[in-house]
Amino acid sequence: DVKVTQSSRYLVKRTGEKVFLECVQDMDHENMFWYRQDPGLGLRLIYFSYDVKMKEKGDIPEGYSVSREKKERFSLILESASTNQTSMYLCASSYSDRGGGNTIYFGEGSWLTVV
Amino acid sequence: QKEVEQDPGPLSVPEGAIVSLNCTYSNSAFQYFMWYRQYSRKGPELLMYTYSSGNKEDGRFTAQVDKSSKYISLFIRDSQPSDSATYLCAMSPNTGGFKTIFGAGTRLFVKA
Numbered sequence: 001d002v003k004v005t006q007s008s009r010y011l012v013k014r015t016g017e018k019v020f021l022e023c024v025q026d027m028d029h030e031n032m033f034w035y036r037q038d039p040g041l042g043l044r045l046i047y048f049s050y051d052v053k054m055k056e057k058g059d060i061p062e063g064y065s066v067s068r069e070k071k072e073r074f075s076l077i078l079e080s081a082s083t084n085q086t087s088m089y090l091c092a093s094s095y096s097d098r099g100g101g102n103t104i105y106f107g108e109g110s111w112l113t114v115v
Numbered sequence: 116q117k118e119v120e121q122d123p124g125p126l127s128v129p130e131g132a133i134v135s136l137n138c139t140y141s142n143s144a145f146q147y148f149m150w151y152r153q154y155s156r157k158g159p160e161l162l163m164y165t166y167s168s169g170n171k172e173d174g175r176f177t178a179q180v181d182k183s184s185k186y187i188s189l190f191i192r193d194s195q196p197s198d199s200a201t202y203l204c205a206m207s208p209n210t211g212g213f214k215t216i217f218g219a220g221t222r223l224f225v226k227a
Binding site: 004031040041042043048050056090103104105106107108109111 | 123149151156157158159160161164203205213215217218219220
């Protein structure tokens with residue numbers, strides 16, 4: 001089974017704090033993603049990475065950065081947390097191109113509250 | 116207009132009913148179609164994956180894709196209370212997941 005592990009399930013941070021969300025996958029996937037999920041807005045892509053040290057902005061990258069130093073690990077960084085970043089954050093991974101395989105596998109989610 | 120439209124529900128059915136969940140889309144380039152199930156406060160898990168048009172069956176679940184109508188469906192037979200969850204459709208024009216678009220999800224309740 002594919003395993004995507006998000007180290008922190010529930011966090012409470014103060015406005016202005018720097019926040020790190022860590023994610024590890026064990027299936028040697030090339031691609032990794034960070035989404036946020038909000039009621040009524042669905043899943044929105046923040047950043048994705050298709051290789052070590054490579055990253056691409058998604059639909060809502062403002063206020064976030066990412067780091068991918070190793071293939072299995074993808075970190076999301078909130079440089080200065082704000083209350084509008086209170087959300088559920090989902091890490092995901094997928095193969096790049098394996099004969100049509102396109103499925104994205106998600107972690108359990110990290111619930112971040114910024115106060 | 117959103118690229119993927121999905122009725123948010125909630126949809127409430129009695130145990131044993133056949134459930135039909137649907138999504139419409141506007142981008143004719145989509146070729147890969149997925150259904151995910153998401154339990155409360157959990158991450159989405161992949162249920163079904165289909166390439167191009169046609170049907171795919173897996174146990175009580177059947178996924179249908181009609182590219183001519185830009186319409187996809189997920190059918191759940193003999194629904195169980197454990198099927199109560201949010202179901203998200205997803206679709207992509209290519210492999211790798213870069214351009215995957217997700218529906219907002221339909222909340223399903225199956226009453227015992």
